[in-house]
Amino acid sequence: MSMSNSTCEEIEPYIQRIGLYRNKAKHILAFSKALVLDHDGEVPSSYEELIKLPGIGSKTANVIQGVGFNIPSLAVDTHVHRVSLRLKLVPKGLDVHATETTLKRKIPRERWIVAHHAILFFGRYHCKSQKPDCDLCPLQDKCGYYQEKTRKR
Structure with missing residues (x-):
């Protein structure tokens, strides 16, 4: 199926x-449609x-840059953002x-690419937003969230 000739109902x-x-x-x-019309069907590599x-x-x-083109990039999604805050990588x-x-x-x-994936998967499967697995976490000594949590006990 050519995506640009599809309908939303066919993609869903x-x-x-x-x-x-x-x-x-x-x-x-x-x-x-924009890829076909503006880029001859090719995904551009520039941000x-x-x-x-x-x-x-x-x-x-x-x-897309990191995975598709191996261009150094660091995507920040909810998992990367949460882990970065908890580990005090960012204020x-x-x-x-x-x-x-x-x-x-x-x-x-x-x-950047490796860091993005490492932080993303750590946040998705271990340092979850609800019920993070703090007791088994190897980064307890670096984690503001864990330190705050244990202070309240």
Whole structure:
């Protein structure tokens, strides 16, 4: 199936397991059409060109650069943001964009892709937003969240 010639209804069954799939199907369709019309069907590698595409923001552009083109990038999603705050890698009160800027200053550029994945998966499967597995965490001594939690006990 050519994505750019599809309908949202044809795309939705492939992505219905993810949240907001109807809205995302609209973005996928618009993105696909823009790729064909403006980029000869090729995904651009530059951040500036990626964020011009429908439905592509900073996080997705960074993921495409890192995963698709192996270009150093550091995408900050909810997991990366949460872990960065808990481990005091960034100061409290930052939004995801400021967290990205701060992490990029602290982490060597050649490690951005690996750092993104390591922090992301650690946050997704271990340092969860609800009921993080603090008692088994190897980073307790670095974690402000754990230290605050144990102080309250």
